[in-house]
Amino acid sequence: MGSPLESPGGIWWNRKVSGLEKSWVGLAVLTAIILFAWMIGWQQLGAQNPTGPTYSVAPENYQAQVQAYKDAATETEQGLVPAGEDVYIGARQWTWDGVPVVLEVGKEYRFHLSSYDVQHGFGLHRRDKLIEQFNLQVLPGYEWVVPITFKHPGIYDIQCNEFCGVNHRIMYGKIIVE
Amino acid sequence: MAFGLLKSDYGADGFRTCGVTGLKIHRSAEVPIKLFGLTAVVALIVGGIAALLVALTRWEAVGILGPPDFYKFLSLHAWNLLIFWMVFMEIAILYVGGPIVLGRRLPWSGLAKAGWGIMLGSALLIEYAILTTTPPDNQPLLTSYAPLQSSPEFYLGAILFILGAVIAALPFFWCIWQEKRENRGKTLPLVTFGAFITGIIAVEALVGGLVTYVPTYLWRIGVVAEIDAAWYRHMYWIIGHGSQQINLVAMITVWYFMTYLTAGAEVVSEKISRAAFILYLFFINMGAAHHLMADPVLSSQWKMWNTSYAVYGAVIASLIHAFAIPAGLEAGRRKRGLGGDTWFGWLRTAPWHDPGFSATVWSIVLFGFLGGITGVLMGQMQLNTLRHNTMAVPGHFHGTVAVGTTLAFMGLLYYVIKLFFNKDWVFEKLARLQPHLYAAAMSITAMAMMEAGIAYGAPRRDPVTVQIPGTDFNFAAAEPMYALLGVSAILAVLAGVIFIVVAVGSLLFGKEATVTTPVPLSLTGGDRPAHEYSMRGTMAMVLFFLLVFLLFYALDWMWLSRLWEFGT
Numbered sequence: 063m064g065s066p067l068e069s070p071g072g073i074w075w076n077r078k079v080s081g082l083e084k085s086w087v088g089l090a091v092l093t094a095i096i097l098f099a100w101m102i103g104w105q106q107l108g109a110q111n112p113t114g115p116t117y118s119v120a121p122e123n124y125q126a127q128v129q130a131y132k133d134a135a136t137e138t139e140q141g142l143v144p145a146g147e148d149v150y151i152g153a154r155q156w157t158w159d160g161v162p163v164v165l166e167v168g169k170e171y172r173f174h175l176s177s178y179d180v181q182h183g184f185g186l187h188r189r190d191k192l193i194e195q196f197n198l199q200v201l202p203g204y205e206w207v208v209p210i211t212f213k214h215p216g217i218y219d220i221q222c223n224e225f226c227g228v229n230h231r232i233m234y235g236k237i238i239v240e
Numbered sequence: 241m242a243f244g245l246l247k248s249d250y251g252a253d254g255f256r257t258c259g260v261t262g263l264k265i266h267r268s269a270e271v272p273i274k275l276f277g278l279t280a281v282v283a284l285i286v287g288g289i290a291a292l293l294v295a296l297t298r299w300e301a302v303g304i305l306g307p308p309d310f311y312k313f314l315s316l317h318a319w320n321l322l323i324f325w326m327v328f329m330e331i332a333i334l335y336v337g338g339p340i341v342l343g344r345r346l347p348w349s350g351l352a353k354a355g356w357g358i359m360l361g362s363a364l365l366i367e368y369a370i371l372t373t374t375p376p377d378n379q380p381l382l383t384s385y386a387p388l389q390s391s392p393e394f395y396l397g398a399i400l401f402i403l404g405a406v407i408a409a410l411p412f413f414w415c416i417w418q419e420k421r422e423n424r425g426k427t428l429p430l431v432t433f434g435a436f437i438t439g440i441i442a443v444e445a446l447v448g449g450l451v452t453y454v455p456t457y458l459w460r461i462g463v464v465a466e467i468d469a470a471w472y473r474h475m476y477w478i479i480g481h482g483s484q485q486i487n488l489v490a491m492i493t494v495w496y497f498m499t500y501l502t503a504g505a506e507v508v509s510e511k512i513s514r515a516a517f518i519l520y521l522f523f524i525n526m527g528a529a530h531h532l533m534a535d536p537v538l539s540s541q542w543k544m545w546n547t548s549y550a551v552y553g554a555v556i557a558s559l560i561h562a563f564a565i566p567a568g569l570e571a572g573r574r575k576r577g578l579g580g581d582t583w584f585g586w587l588r589t590a591p592w593h594d595p596g597f598s599a600t601v602w603s604i605v606l607f608g609f610l611g612g613i614t615g616v617l618m619g620q621m622q623l624n625t626l627r628h629n630t631m632a633v634p635g636h637f638h639g640t641v642a643v644g645t646t647l648a649f650m651g652l653l654y655y656v657i658k659l660f661f662n663k664d665w666v667f668e669k670l671a672r673l674q675p676h677l678y679a680a681a682m683s684i685t686a687m688a689m690m691e692a693g694i695a696y697g698a699p700r701r702d703p704v705t706v707q708i709p710g711t712d713f714n715f716a717a718a719e720p721m722y723a724l725l726g727v728s729a730i731l732a733v734l735a736g737v738i739f740i741v742v743a744v745g746s747l748l749f750g751k752e753a754t755v756t757t758p759v760p761l762s763l764t765g766g767d768r769p770a771h772e773y774s775m776r777g778t779m780a781m782v783l784f785f786l787l788v789f790l791l792f793y794a795l796d797w798m799w800l801s802r803l804w805e806f807g808t
Contacts, residue, residue, distance in 0.1 A: 064506030064572065064770045066430040066496040067261065067341050074427065074510045080771040082779045083509055083563060089786065090559035094552030100797075101544050101620050110800050111807030112543075112625045116536040170805075175536070180388040181469050183629045187697050192717055194803055195697030197628040199535045201469040202387065206536030211805040219713040223629035225701040226388060227378055228308055234711040 112198060114208040121202050124176045128152040128160050140164050140238050149210075150174045151220075151235075153182035153200045155227050158220055158235030165239050170211045177202040182233070183224030189217040197223050212239040245278075245661060245747055246271050254345065258659055261501065264343035270660055272352040273332045273340070276408075277656055279360060280328035280649075281743060286367075287320030288736045291729065295685070299726025300706045301719070310703040311379035315370045318382040322641060323483065324363050327405055329649045330442065330490045331355070332656075334412040337435025337493060342419050342428075348411040355408025362400035369394035381701065383480060386456055386472040395457035402449040402479070409439055409446075430507050430514065434493030437517045442486045444525055448478025470537045477528035484637070485524045487645040489517070492561050494648045495604055499569050501655060502597035503590050506572035506770040508564060516560035523553030530615075533624035543621045555616060562608055563775075563782050571773040583777045595671050599651030602679035603644050610639030610686050613789050623796050626803075631700050631718075632693025638686035642732075647679060650739055657743060663750030671742045678735035684728035692721035694796075 105111050119127075131150040135142040141162030149171045152159035159178070165171060175184055177200050188194040198208065212218070222233035250256045254267045290313040296304040297313075305313060331352075339346040346352060369391045373379055380390040384398075416436055419428070428436065452475040459467040496513070499505035507513055529546035532538055549555065570586050579585030591597045614636040618627045627633060654671065657663050665671045692698040696718035698705055705715040 064508075064568075064575075066500050066505075066507050067263065068429050069427045070430075070507070070510045071427070077509070077511065077769070078771055079509045079512055080567070080775055082775045083512060083567060083771070086563045086779065086782060087512065087556075087560060090556045093559065093786065094548075094556050097555070097616070097620070097793075098544075098548050098551045101548065101622065104622050104797075105540055105544065108622065108801070109805040109807075110622055110625070110803055111540065112534050112621065113540045113807040114536075115808075177469075181385045181473075185629065185697065185699060187713070189713060192696040192715070193694075193799060195630075196625040196803060196806070197534055197630065197697075198625065199473075199532075199628070201473075201536055203469060204536045208806055209808060213804050217713075219711070221699060221713070223699045223702075224385070225311070225378075225381055225383075228311065228375070231307060231702050231704040231708065232710050234708065234713060236711075236713075 110196075112208070114206060117205045117207070118203060119176060119205040121176070121178045124205055125152060125159070125178050127174070127205075132160060138164060141236070144171070148172045148174060151184070152176060152178055153184070153222065153233075154178040155180065156222070156229040156233040158222075158233065161220060161235035161237065163237055165212065165237060167212050167215045167239050170209050173208045173210050174205055175200050175208065176205045180226050181224050182222045182226050185221040185223035186237070187219045187221060188214070189219055199224065215239050246274050248660075248662060260659060263340055265340055265660075266345040268349040269335050269339035269344075269346035272346065272349060272356065273335045273656070274660060275353070275356050276328045276332035276335070277653065277660075279356070280325050280332065281653070281740070283320045283324035283328060283363070284736070285740055287317055287325055288733055288740075290314075290317035290320065292733045295726055295729030295733075297703050299722045299729075300704070301723065302726060303703075305703065307703050311381065312370060312373070314701070315379045315381050316367065319363075319366055319370065319380075321646075322382060322637075323401070325649075326487050326641070326645065327401075327483070328359065329652075330438065330486055331359075331405065331408045333490050333494065333652070334409060334435050334439055336497075337432050337438075338412045338415045341432050341435075342415070344415055344419060346411050347414045347418060351407055352411045355404050355406075355410075358404030358407060359401055362397045362404055365393055365397035366401065369397055383476060384456075385469070385476070386459065386467045387469060389460055392457065392460050395453050395460055398453045399450065399457060402446045402453070406443060406446050409442060412439055427510075430510060431493055431497050433514060434489065434496060434517055437521050438486060438489040438493060440521060441482065441489055441524065445479045445482025445486060448475065448482055452476045452479060470535070473532060473535065477531045478525070481528040481531060482525055484641065485520075485527060487641055488524070489520055491603065491607070491645045491648045492565075494652050495561070495565050495600060496568070498596055498600040498648070498651055498655070499565055500572070502594050502600065503569055504572045504576050504578070505565070505568040506575065508567045508571050508770045508775070512560055513564045516557040516564070519553045519557035519560075523549040524557070526550060527554060527619070530619045530624070533619075533621050534628040540621065547619050547621055547624075558612060559782075562604075562612075562785065563778060565604060566781060567775040567778040568770065570775050570778050571770040574773040575768070575770060581774075583780065587777060593672050595665075595675050596651045596654045598672075599647045599654065599675035599679075602675055603647035603651065606647070606679060606683055607640060607644030608785055609788065610683060610690075611636060611644050612640075613792055614639060614690060616789070617792060617796050622800055626796065626800060627693060629700055630693035631689045631698045634700050635686050635688075635690030635693055638682065638689060643679065643682045643686060646682075647675060650678070651675065653743060657746045657750070658753045661747055661750075662753045663746045664753050665742055666745040666750050667742050670738050674735055674738045674742065678732060678739070681728045681731035681735055685725055685732055688721045688725035688728060692718040692725070696721070
């Protein structure tokens with residue numbers, strides 16, 4: 063008895079379980095509930111969630127949208143200043159379309175993310191404080207609208223963080239927050 | 241020589257009796273176990289060589305490979321270690337857990353060999369595809385995310401490999417079927433039960449793989465015009481993550497087996513441990529969703545329900561095993577009077593000099609602290625955005641697979657050499673040192689990756705992050721972590737070389753095994769059931785683990801809350 067290589071035999075499901083093991087199972091269940099509840103709670107109340115509406119869009123149509131957005135924006139020495147609260151970014155091998163872009167601190171922008179060709183990754187890094195960074199997936203055929211509000215002025219570097227071909231490593235862009 | 245290795249002395253009925261475990265071993269099961277085990281070791285060698293080149297490239301001060309070669313060797317590294325080394329071992333584990341533990345023949349052993357042949361042939365086709373990839377095709381890495389195309393041979397190889405693995409699994413299922421038909425009402429041993437659950441999870445994953453790769457192959461050769469990126473990701477991760485869940489469940493089965501074999505662990509509650517395996521069966525495949533947390537298309541409800549395995553069903557299972565296995569060790573050793581009546585005497589006096597034991601224990605501890613904790617953190621929808629596609633991701637799965645599963649399988653192989661090949665270990669001192677060195681070095685490797693990813697956002701799959709052409713941005717701040725990664729990876733590869741030298745040396749030159757286990761497996765101590773012995777040492781350790789987990793959980797959420805605001 064007790065060997066994992068032998069059939070336990072008899073009515074093993076009625077055998078006593080040690081008190082400590084029972085308490086541990088209780089703790090495990092409690093942990094599970096807390097983890098789940100916290101995630102849902104943050105989705106309701108927290109300010110950082112990888113969520114937003116997605117629309118189907120053909121890559122060429124999305125590219126046309128980005129062009130229209132660029133035409134409406136103001137060109138400055140630092141980069142594009144968007145006309146409204148929408149910021150369009152198009153990913154393609156191996157550049158970001160629609161950048162550099164100049165944004166205001168504390169203002170909520172609707173970021174539109176999609177790709178013209180293959181899968182890319184929207185990695186965003188605060189240059190002066192690298193621990194502040196996040197990562198979203200960018201897919202061709204889908205336009206993802208994610209609201210973003212920057213808390214601090216500075217340079218934010220966009221880095222493709224999904225392997226997108228042999229020159230993946232050079233795919234960078236810039237957001238300037240003032 | 242090679243054929244000699246596959247021979248043992250069997251009786252007229254094809255059975256022999258293992259001198260240590262007393263198990264009846266039939267030739268029809270033993271020969272395939274040796275075949276699959278040896279092939280797995282070859283994949284470990286190829287993947288390990290690639291590992292060294294990849295690590296010395298990510299250590300950018302060395303920067304041994306240019307980008308095209310980096311992706312080539314990264315693909316070889318991924319496929320040989322994450323897939324071939326693991327899956328060949330896992331088929332062997334199914335055959336150990338089924339026919340060997342049950343003392344049966346392996347039925348349809350021709351299918352086992354056919355499966356092995358197909359898996360080997362298709363693995364070679366994948367290696368060939370990776371080595372000959374040229375533009376406009378791209379290296380597949382592990383994920384071959386469509387619509388970025390790889391070579392047609394690659395997709396074909398993947399399809400055939402999956403088919404081969406399914407074929408090789410069939411004799412195992414038939415063996416379980418026969419056992420249940422002949423012994424109605426008799427419960428399977430826990431190790432067999434674990435192997436059975438592993439087998440089911442494996443087939444689910446493999447079917448997902450066919451659903452992914454067959455249409456993708458048709459798209460690649462032009463039969464299907466378009467492929468949807470979101471569809472591909474959704475399907476791919478059924479096998480992409482599912483294959484790693486096979487590793488997990490197989491590894492846990494090995495933990496029960498090896499702690500018993502090397503140190504006298506017992507099952508403290510059949511009911512609880514089996515319930516945990518059943519939780520895996522129902523919930524663990526939902527973990528595929530972990531890869532889709534930073535994706536468009538999917539709703540937040542879908543994400544949170546799936547990423548949590550339906551309110552963390554699989555995490556509860558893992559926490560149960562995290563208690564049950566050390567508790568089995570503690571109770572089993574207390575029962576045998578080993579280590580005295582102190583909190584941790586049972587652990588201190590355990591056979592740490594036995595590589596089968598030390599590899600298993602390091603696998604358990606480090607899987608939990610490195611792989612388990614980071615896995616749950618990354619699996620939270622919001623926290624995932626901090627780690628997705630950064631170095632923290634390979635950091636996590638080196639904690640699970642490279643430290644956890646690989647160490648467990650190495651520990652198992654030390655005993656396969658003794659019990660199946662009937663050979664003593666050569667260079668015994670090196671063998672005793674090896675698991676400790678590998679555990680330490682690979683842990684540091686994994687932690688360096690985690691730190692580079694989470695503290696600096698350093699990207700994975702990127703050979704150039706310090707002097708990046710075309711931008712004034714860089715990840716130079718992460719360079720100390722890259723250096724640490726490089727140095728510790730060299731040591732880990734060295735520990736891998738020691739393992740190969742001992743394993744291959746023992747097979748070729750080892751003396752006939754004088755097999756004993758470090759503890760008497762027959763009960764010499766008390767006659768009370770295991771659950772009546774104290775498990776206080778285990779309780780203290782798992783509480784410490786939970787505390788560490790909560791600390792990292794709080795830290796991650798603190799960092800997330802300081803980030804810019806995003807999402808709806």
